Amino acid sequence: MDSIDEILGELPLPPYVTAEDIGFAVRALTVHAVEQWPDGPRCRNDRAPHPCRLHRWGRRVLDQRGLTDRQIRTLIAEQEATRR
Structure with a gap:
């Protein structure tokens, strides 16, 4: 964990996960x-050690929703396909 992560801590999860939260999490x-x-794996966006705070938050949101790794990979692939 990066030193800034130790100071700031983890981002809070939403009280319940909505469809909008899933979209934000996949984007994260x-x-x-x-x-x-x-020097090792880094976040593409902010160069923090990977996984960075936002990546961890996104993963925790999707885990809280009960999505499997395969479902998460599918959502990511769908989002990347629409960005092209």
């Missing part, structure tokens, strides 16, 4: 995806 995973750097 795609924007804050991993990239390999000489």
Whole structure:
């Protein structure tokens, strides 16, 4: 965990996960995806050690909703296809 993460802590989860929250979470995973750097995996967006706070938040939201890894990969692929 990055030192700023230790200070700020985790982002809070919504009290219940809506369809809009799922969209935000999938977006967080795609924007804050991993990239390999000489010093190790980093967030594509903010260069924080991966997984960054927003990536972790997105994953926790989708986990709270009960989505499987396969369902999450499908949602990410659908979102990336619509961005092209």
